Amino acid sequence: MVKGYFLFALFNRGPEIELMAIACQTKGVNCTDPFSVVSGKNCCQNSSAESDMVAHGLQSxxxxxxxxxxxxxxxxxxxxxxxxxxxxxxxxxxxxxxxxYNLKSIPNDFPLFLCHGGADTLADVYDVQHLVDTLKDHAGDKLMVRYIEKYGHSDFLLGVDAKKEVYDPLMAFLKLH
Known part of the structure; x- marks a missing residue:
């Protein structure tokens, strides 16, 4: 059994583990990093925070x-x-x-901060662009889209530079609104 898959199996039960088992048998899938199997390759994870997430954060x-x-x-x-x-x-x-779901029903003056990464396979560039296109009538100062090319899905939470790249701009946006 692959180490990453084993860690994932310890903390999960049921259909998710079956899905993971299938994914890990797929050519090109790296199950030594259980997070990247479903969310893409991450660039900047804090290894100590990743350990905490494996120990406490994986939830079914x-x-x-x-x-x-x-x-x-x-x-x-x-x-x-x-x-x-x-x-x-x-x-x-x-x-x-x-x-x-009618995404156009989001009020045009509702503040939205959208942050996405080039390596994120859960919120990939094309899907985020589709959302941004849907929100094209949104008030310009109420919509901020931030793209971080190197970021994968978990980097937004565990990235060593997430404070600078994500949370500082998010807080500045929230203070304006």
């Missing part, structure tokens, strides 16, 4: 949440949960297919 997720995430990824949609049953969808949503 509800199966329905994981299925919903997988539905949106595989279908390329941003919709509510699909019960894969027209009657169930009709009962929950009043229609046979799950409704699309």
């Amino acid at each position: 997720s509800a199966s329905k949440n994981m299925i919903h995430f997988a539905q949106m990824v595989t279908r390329g949609t941003i919709t509510m949960f699909d019960y894969d049953n027209k009657d169930e969808n009709k009962k929950h949503y009043g229609q046979t297919v799950p409704p699309v």
Whole structure:
């Protein structure tokens, strides 16, 4: 068993571990770094903070949440949960297919700070650009988009320079609004 996968298995049970097992058998997937399997390669993680996250931070997720995430990824949609049953969808949503989340319903004057990285495979550059394009009518001073090319998904939380790259600009933005 690969070391990183073993650490992940210690702290997780259920469908997530099965998903991880499948991912780790995929050619080109590096399971010595369990975070990068789903979120991309990170550049700047603080190794002591990473140890804390492995020891305390890995939490399982509800199966329905994981299925919903997988539905949106595989279908390329941003919709509510699909019960894969027209009657169930009709009962929950009043229609046979799950409704699309209306991102344009975000008020144009609501302050939004979007920060993304070039190596992040969960919030990849194309998806963030799609969101930014959807928000094109947003008030200019209420929308800040910050791109950090070298950052992967976990770098935003565990990056040794995250304070300077992410949190200082975020706090400055929040102070303005």
